[in-house]
Amino acid sequence: MPKNNKGPLTYEEALALSKKTRQTVIPTLCGMCGPTMGCGVYAFVKDGIFTKVSGMKESPINHGALCAKGFVAPQWVYSPDRLKTPLQRIGEKGEGRFREITWNEALEIIAGTLKHQKEKYGPETLAMLSPAKRSYSDYLYRFLIAHGSPNYGHSGICAIQKMFSFMYTVGGNLRGCDYQNADVILIWGRQPIYSGPSQGSARALVKAKQRGAKIITIKPSVEADGGFADIWVPIRPGTDAALALAMLHVVVNEDLIDHEFVDTWCYGYDKLKEHIQLYTPAWAETITGVPAGQIIHVARIYGKAEKAGIDLGNGVEHAPSANDAIRAVTILIAITGHLDRPGGNLFPPSGEMPTPKSVHLRERYTREWVDKLVGPEFPKAFQPFVEGTSSAYYRIFDSVLTEKPYPIRTIIAPGTQPTVSTRGSKRVVEALKKLDFYVVADVARTADMDYADIVIPLATPYETDHPFEARGNWIMARNRVIEPLADYKSMYEFILDLGAQMGYGADFWNGSMMDSMNDQLTPFNMTIDELRRHPTGIKYKSMPRTYENYREFFSKNSPGLSGKPFLPHGKVEIYNTTFEEEGFNPLPEWREPPESMTGTPELVKDYPLILSDYHTSKLYTASWQRNVPHLREIMPYPTLHIHPDAALRRGINNDDWIIVESPHGWMKVKAEIYEGIRPDTVMILHGWWQGCVELGIRDFPILDGGANANNMYSVDPDKAFDPLITAMSSQTLVQVRKA
Amino acid sequence: MPLQYGFVFDPSKCIQCHSCEMACKSWRDVELGIHWRQVKNIWENHYPEVTCVSVSVACMHCVEPECIKACPEEAIQKLPGNGIVIVDKEKCIGCRTCLDACPFGVPQFGEDEKMQKCDMCIQEIEYQNELPPCVRACPTQALLFEETEEERKKVMEQSVQALLSR
Numbered sequence: 001m002p003k004n005n006k007g008p009l010t011y012e013e014a015l016a017l018s019k020k021t022r023q024t025v026i027p028t029l030c031g032m033c034g035p036t037m038g039c040g041v042y043a044f045v046k047d048g049i050f051t052k053v054s055g056m057k058e059s060p061i062n063h064g065a066l067c068a069k070g071f072v073a074p075q076w077v078y079s080p081d082r083l084k085t086p087l088q089r090i091g092e093k094g095e096g097r098f099r100e101i102t103w104n105e106a107l108e109i110i111a112g113t114l115k116h117q118k119e120k121y122g123p124e125t126l127a128m129l130s131p132a133k134r135s136y137s138d139y140l141y142r143f144l145i146a147h148g149s150p151n152y153g154h155s156g157i158c159a160i161q162k163m164f165s166f167m168y169t170v171g172g173n174l175r176g177c178d179y180q181n182a183d184v185i186l187i188w189g190r191q192p193i194y195s196g197p198s199q200g201s202a203r204a205l206v207k208a209k210q211r212g213a214k215i216i217t218i219k220p221s222v223e224a225d226g227g228f229a230d231i232w233v234p235i236r237p238g239t240d241a242a243l244a245l246a247m248l249h250v251v252v253n254e255d256l257i258d259h260e261f262v263d264t265w266c267y268g269y270d271k272l273k274e275h276i277q278l279y280t281p282a283w284a285e286t287i288t289g290v291p292a293g294q295i296i297h298v299a300r301i302y303g304k305a306e307k308a309g310i311d312l313g314n315g316v317e318h319a320p321s322a323n324d325a326i327r328a329v330t331i332l333i334a335i336t337g338h339l340d341r342p343g344g345n346l347f348p349p350s351g352e353m354p355t356p357k358s359v360h361l362r363e364r365y366t367r368e369w370v371d372k373l374v375g376p377e378f379p380k381a382f383q384p385f386v387e388g389t390s391s392a393y394y395r396i397f398d399s400v401l402t403e404k405p406y407p408i409r410t411i412i413a414p415g416t417q418p419t420v421s422t423r424g425s426k427r428v429v430e431a432l433k434k435l436d437f438y439v440v441a442d443v444a445r446t447a448d449m450d451y452a453d454i455v456i457p458l459a460t461p462y463e464t465d466h467p468f469e470a471r472g473n474w475i476m477a478r479n480r481v482i483e484p485l486a487d488y489k490s491m492y493e494f495i496l497d498l499g500a501q502m503g504y505g506a507d508f509w510n511g512s513m514m515d516s517m518n519d520q521l522t523p524f525n526m527t528i529d530e531l532r533r534h535p536t537g538i539k540y541k542s543m544p545r546t547y548e549n550y551r552e553f554f555s556k557n558s559p560g561l562s563g564k565p566f567l568p569h570g571k572v573e574i575y576n577t578t579f580e581e582e583g584f585n586p587l588p589e590w591r592e593p594p595e596s597m598t599g600t601p602e603l604v605k606d607y608p609l610i611l612s613d614y615h616t617s618k619l620y621t622a623s624w625q626r627n628v629p630h631l632r633e634i635m636p637y638p639t640l641h642i643h644p645d646a647a648l649r650r651g652i653n654n655d656d657w658i659i660v661e662s663p664h665g666w667m668k669v670k671a672e673i674y675e676g677i678r679p680d681t682v683m684i685l686h687g688w689w690q691g692c693v694e695l696g697i698r699d700f701p702i703l704d705g706g707a708n709a710n711n712m713y714s715v716d717p718d719k720a721f722d723p724l725i726t727a728m729s730s731q732t733l734v735q736v737r738k739a
Numbered sequence: 740m741p742l743q744y745g746f747v748f749d750p751s752k753c754i755q756c757h758s759c760e761m762a763c764k765s766w767r768d769v770e771l772g773i774h775w776r777q778v779k780n781i782w783e784n785h786y787p788e789v790t791c792v793s794v795s796v797a798c799m800h801c802v803e804p805e806c807i808k809a810c811p812e813e814a815i816q817k818l819p820g821n822g823i824v825i826v827d828k829e830k831c832i833g834c835r836t837c838l839d840a841c842p843f844g845v846p847q848f849g850e851d852e853k854m855q856k857c858d859m860c861i862q863e864i865e866y867q868n869e870l871p872p873c874v875r876a877c878p879t880q881a882l883l884f885e886e887t888e889e890e891r892k893k894v895m896e897q898s899v900q901a902l903l904s905r
């Protein structure tokens with residue numbers, strides 16, 4: 001019998017293993033996905049080569065487990081797609097001809113351009129993009145603030161839209177639900193299995209299922225979660241608001257309401273009661289495609305269960321009705337008595353760990369600053385929101401073309417690929433062609449680097465010893481696994497060096513990342529060197545979980561300049577007077593996607609299927625990592641999930657190359673005959689463009705004829721965006737045929 | 740009765756994250772195109788009642804391996820003491836008879852055209868008191884490793900076979 005049959009490796013076991021196999025082991029943090037702190041890992045190095053990864057048992061985030069991406073880190077680090085040196089474009093935009101330059105030259109060119117533009121057009125003509133919260137996000141903000149621009153480009157497709165609607169309805173972010181105690185769990189527009197499979201949510205789902213919780217999954221297609229679901233509610237993409245409104249109709253009219261909670265802690269319930277009568281389950285059936293009977297059934301199960309939670313995902317953030325969908329769900333949680341109660345949706349817990357000192361420079365925000373936003377992600381009255389001031393990622397590109405209210409002159413894309421990450425790829429390419437100056441900073445080739453004036457080659461997180469990371473009750477120093485394979489700097493070093501080059505050195509620790517980390521660690525009373533002496537970091541105690549923290553969360557102040565409370569009545573804003581004052585609807589309503597079965601029936605004859613895309617996958621992080629052969633072997637080609645009936649009608653077989661055409665563009669991809677999808681809907685993973693050298697798979701075109709879902713959607717400014725939170729639509733109508 | 744090493748797979752806990760598969764590929768430097776362990780999704784029923792079940796399959800190191808019976812070159816053997824089934828690449832002629840015989844579709848043929856498959860990471864287990872990396876990787880303990888009796892191991896073989904033939 002193996003004597004040591006204990007599961008994942010501890011540090012001591014990893015050391016013992018490395019000794020036996022003549023390797024060295026370095027405890028560090030995984031860098032294969034975002035946002036922010038990754039899983040704890042042991043990296044194994046043999047003869048100077050980074051070879052293998054194992055999960056760190058001591059890590060409270062992954063408890064030693066690791067996902068598919070985590071294991072293939074060495075292939076990603078050693079990929080032939082890695083950038084090698086800073087580049088300057090010498091050909092036409094899009095042509096892909098560059099000359100190699102030194103870091104000093106690159107920094108001088110960027111700083112020279114920014115100084116010139118700052119003087120001639122104003123500092124606000126610089127924008128930095130960020131599709132997701134990253135550990136370096138606050139460094140980007142710091143640079144923008146030191147420079148004088150509010151234009152941090154947040155993409156409006158992930159987490160922050162949801163956070164906004166939660167906070168302006170109940171004062172706190174309702175991330176996830178209480179899987180440990182719930183008897184009923186609604187997984188709504190989310191994939192708890194693929195969003196960090198080695199972390200909490202997948203394990204929590206399995207445990208909940210094992211102890212008999214009822215699992216209801218609400219989404220247009222199921223993946224592995226289909227095997228865990230007791231009920232699948234197969235909703236049409238982008239119609240979550242209609243479903244949520246109809247569920248409110250059921251619980252209100254059947255009186256599945258916690259009246260004591262509503263009387264004490266809610267504002268505007270009577271107005272909701274009247275308003276909701278429009279939205280019957282029969283009405284919702286025509287829009288969502290979910291039978292009225294199933295809507296009533298699910299609303300009753302949820303409304304009647306004492307311990308029921310809703311795990312609301314990013315899927316609901318991709319529609320012009322996103323804010324109302326999230327609000328309606330939040331109101332549903334509140335009035336049925338499931339807010340911050342065991343088994344329900346909980347406010348974030350607190351712990352004993354101090355918060356590192358922020359590097360953001362938030363104290364410098366002013367009204368004038370907010371007024372300079374080129375295309376606010378949230379209306380100016382709500383700026384800055386929790387992450388800082390922000391313009392909508394897409395609106396930054398739009399400003400280049402429309403020059404309204406003014407054109408952005410320089411865009412820096414640090415670890416983001418706008419042609420495959422935001423909608424309207426054709427407009428994005430047009431804007432990149434017209435843009436004065438474009439800087440791409442990444443570890444490997446990117447989809448749009450051929451349009452860049454300067455390309456910055458970054459070190460992977462395995463080639464750097466910073467930053468330290470802190471999340472929940474755990475803080476740990478990142479350790480360098482191998483020396484940089486080429487002339488690389490980390491994103492942090494790039495920003496610090498650029499700051500110094502611009503003359504902002506005093507704000508950038510004069511280029512010292514060590515000083516920056518020591519500065520941030522002040523609340524911990526330790527230095528980075530002292531933190532590094534704890535190979536698996538330091539764990540702090542979490543506070544015992546408390547429930548019904550209404551007084552605390554209902555009185556929180558917003559981070560906006562006004563500092564007004566999120567909830568002006570100190571109660572759940574069912575009827576939202578803050579939104580009303582800014583000219584938005586105070587009660588949740590239904591708004592059609594730009595193209596849909598019920599919104600544009602005239603298009604259905606030519607485009608009879610609904611298209612949407614998956615936000616997460618089990619193998620790739622967004623539009624990254626298609627170049628990693630071990631991952632690519634499992635999912636080599638972009639595949640459209642299509643129901644067998646829809647495929648049969650079109651003579652399409654599994655693995656056939658097919659053409660998918662919408663009113664806005666077309667893709668050539670492979671068909672995957674897929675049982676677990678609505679027959680009127682087809683879905684594809686987003687982010688496809690990159691080839692895989694090792695497997696002989698070439699890049700796909702970015703625009704028509706490629707596999708880029710973003711090229712398929714409307715970006716009509718009046719129809720494709722949520723009017724309040726700028727969420728972007730990812731639904732359209734398509735025809736599908738054999739290629 | 741002697742005990743044998745065996746994989747125990749619980750489909751009710753598998754989330755199809757492919758971690759076991761990737762741990763196998765990366766820890767054993769398995770060549771491109773070859774899969775010693777594979778995670779599969781199997782649909783059941785039809786829309787809208789459709790559901791699915793998962794299976795993670797590698798060599799089962801069967802109690803009575805069909806591949807051994809089928810191999811004309813006696814290139815495959817079952818090790819006494821632990822029951823691990825291994826291939827002698829010197830003897831294998833790449834005839835693929837074992838592939839036809841294996842009820843799990845396990846045998847793989849790479850660049851050298853010889854049969855290759857999971858060897859249960861015998862080195863890790865025997866010499867280092869370690870778990871196979873695939874088992875160590877599983878976030879939900881759907882895949883376990885145990886030393887077990889022949890009868891229980893046969894039940895495991897049958898249950899994985901039943902999953903694959905659904």
